[in-house]
Amino acid sequence: MMDKSAIDKKKLLNGHILDGKVLRDLGVQRLKLAFSKFVGKPTLAVIQVGDLAESSAYIEQKRKFAEKIGAGFIHEKFSADVSEEDLSSAINRLNSNSKINGIIVQLPIPVALNKRKIIDTILPKKDVDGLTTTNKKLFETENSSAIVPATARGVLSLLEGYGIDVNKKKVTVVGRSELVGGPIATLFAHKGSLVTVCHRGTPDMTTKCRNADILIVATGVPRLVDRNYVTENQVVVDVGISSVLGDKLEEEIPRKVLVGDVDFNDVKDIVSAISPVPGGVGPMTVLSLFENLFDASKNVI
Numbered sequence: 001m002m003d004k005s006a007i008d009k010k011k012l013l014n015g016h017i018l019d020g021k022v023l024r025d026l027g028v029q030r031l032k033l034a035f036s037k038f039v040g041k042p043t044l045a046v047i048q049v050g051d052l053a054e055s056s057a058y059i060e061q062k063r064k065f066a067e068k069i070g071a072g073f074i075h076e077k078f079s080a081d082v083s084e085e086d087l088s089s090a091i092n093r094l095n096s097n098s099k100i101n102g103i104i105v106q107l108p109i110p111v112a113l114n115k116r117k118i119i120d121t122i123l124p125k126k127d128v129d130g131l132t133t134t135n136k137k138l139f140e141t142e143n144s145s146a147i148v149p150a151t152a153r154g155v156l157s158l159l160e161g162y163g164i165d166v167n168k169k170k171v172t173v174v175g176r177s178e179l180v181g182g183p184i185a186t187l188f189a190h191k192g193s194l195v196t197v198c199h200r201g202t203p204d205m206t207t208k209c210r211n212a213d214i215l216i217v218a219t220g221v222p223r224l225v226d227r228n229y230v231t232e233n234q235v236v237v238d239v240g241i242s243s244v245l246g247d248k249l250e251e252e253i254p255r256k257v258l259v260g261d262v263d264f265n266d267v268k269d270i271v272s273a274i275s276p277v278p279g280g281v282g283p284m285t286v287l288s289l290f291e292n293l294f295d296a297s298k299n300v301i
Ligand code: NAD
Pocket: 151, 174, 175, 176, 177, 178, 179, 180, 181, 198, 199, 200, 201, 218, 219, 220, 221, 224, 239, 240, 241, 242, 281, 282, 283, 285, 286
């Protein structure tokens, strides 16, 4: 359960909403100052394969963030039928460019490409998404030089930002993907949380969710978690982002809206704190990516 100081800090910031935008904006100020102290300009390179509108939107978000904090930003775009060889040589060029401090491949990439092989081409010290095999091993073994995958770092920073201590707390993570749920579970275990992981086949998931002090949901299933999964005094972090058609009753012509994996309106008056979608984990993930870029640049520039 949350300690008293956490509750005070939470109230101070924004009722019982874990607002990622507020913390992101504070982080922008912090990073702007930190980046201004570098002699060179820490630079992130983003590789995009194909033309997915969602990927383009995420990349644009990163470009704007880089601009705000004074980081360099390079966007290299390839057609969906690019060969693995051409992609690897582009990554190798960025690996050997001393002006580039971080490299990410915007996922997903076309299935015809060997994702693992492409990601592992990135030099581990420039792997600011923390997805190379080398980095994953360092992360899993709690090596201090590991880069923490951005979403996991973002979830932890969101809770810490509101003074919520995760040590010795019962944390249930719903979703165990390689990119999101898995790293979140690993990070919280490293921080001393008592972690339970649920996935598609987990029996009696409602009980496992209700037993948690902190419930973190990362499934991609819109509004999966309703009032049956939560209890009072619980902190709920919603990582999911899905685009669904809005409610016809609210709008004459329903349009697409972003929703999380938690039915926010159904649970918000029960739990003690909850992150919204959009505006919760999303902004913290972008912030964390650039914190990783900062960490990767520290020893170089
Ligand atoms: P994924 O499809 O790779 O993995 C989903 C996981 O959820 C799997 O482990 C699966 O077993 C589990 N799952 C699916 N349905 C379930 C159910 N009914 N009950 C229990 N478990 C279930 O997805 P992902 O890449 O891990 O992404 C998850 C969500 O997080 C997506 O909505 C994605 O858009 C979002 N996301 C958000 C951020 C952010 O910054 N907020 C960053 C990355 C991903």
